[in-house]
Every structure is written in C-alpha cells, then in structure tokens.
Amino acid sequence: MKVIEPEVIHHIADSVIEGEKVEKYSKKYHEVAYLYEQPREDDPIVYEVYSYSKGENILGNLQWGLTVLKPVYSFDECNMTKGHFHENKDCAEIYFGIAGEGLLLLMDEDGETWAEKVYEGSLHHIAGTIAHRLVNIGETDLKVGACWPTAAGHDYQAIERKEFGYRVFKRNGEVKFIKR
Ligand SMILES: O=P(O)(O)OC[C@H]1O[C@](O)(CO)[C@@H](O)[C@@H]1O
16 A cells, blocks of 8 residues: 655644645735724734645535734734635535634624634534634734635625624723624
8 A cells, every 4th residue: 555645734833734735825904904993004914824625626625724813903903804705605614723812703694793712622613604704812823724615615795795793802901892
C-alpha cells in the first residue's frame, strides 16, 4: 500500500493552512468600513481567510476554511466579518472555535437575530437558511475553522438589504448589543 503525505496542513497553533491548493485573502478595513456605525480612518487588515478544496464545484464536495479575525475596534464597535447567507439554502456549514473569544451572529430569513459564544473547542452547526457573521469580542485574534459544501455560494446582497438585527460593542470591558 502506498502511504503519502497530506497535500494540505492546517497548523492549528499558528493559524495557517499550507498547501498548493490553499487560497488565502486578507480583508482590509476600507473594504468593510461601511459595516461600522463610526468608521476608523486608518486601514489595518481586519481579517484573513484561508480555504481549501479539491475537485469540482458540485453538490457533495466540501471546502475547509480558517478565518482569523483581528481584535480591531471601530471606536468601541467590535470587528466582524461581512456575514452572508448561502446562495444554496440546502447547504449547511460547521464552524469550529480554535482560539480567542467571539460571537457567531445568526439570523433567519425574517431577520430574527441571535448569537452563540465562540471559543476554543466550540462547535456550531449553521443551517442552510441561516445568515452567519463572526464577531471578535476579545483582545486577541479570533480563529475559527469551517467546513461547508463547495456549492454553497455566498449571498452578501441579502445582508446589504437586511442587516443583522444587532450591532456589537465593547464598553468598559462589557459586551453590549444595540438593536438596529
Ligand atoms: O465572507 P465573510 O462573510 O466575510 O466570512 C468570512 C469567511 O468565513 C467562511 O464562512 C468560512 O471560512 C467563508 O465562507 C467566508 O468567506
């Protein structure tokens, strides 16, 4: 029997995924400044996303990802991902907390919004009809692994039309939710 090396390695402690087929992008603040009530004036990297898949973009195939969300505050509003629904509502997703302290904001198609706490070892099943956004409520990188069907797609426009029901702030060390 032939034994070979894996083509991809997810270095959990360093939060890096390495391999020829791994894609990575860094999101700069100016690309997401519109999300915040009071935007910053500088332009730091706010999050990095790694993803890996193999084979065709067909239902049944899977994608693995890692999001590293920086502890960048817009005054006292917490850093967040853009957030999205899946284009294909039959496609669920699993999130897996690796490090840091965060919230997974979830929203149904009627706009009802709630959150799950995210920390090392937390596991989150996100149904195909539920929008999802990560929020870093800590002072260190929030690192979250994810597995989802390659064919899920990202629907960002639905979020632009109807934003998540709450903004998340940290004031005097306490997390506060403000209804939109
Ligand atoms: O695209 P968003 O909503 O900013 O989220 C960041 C990334 O998190 C994932 O849900 C998991 O890595 C990706 O699909 C997505 O691109």
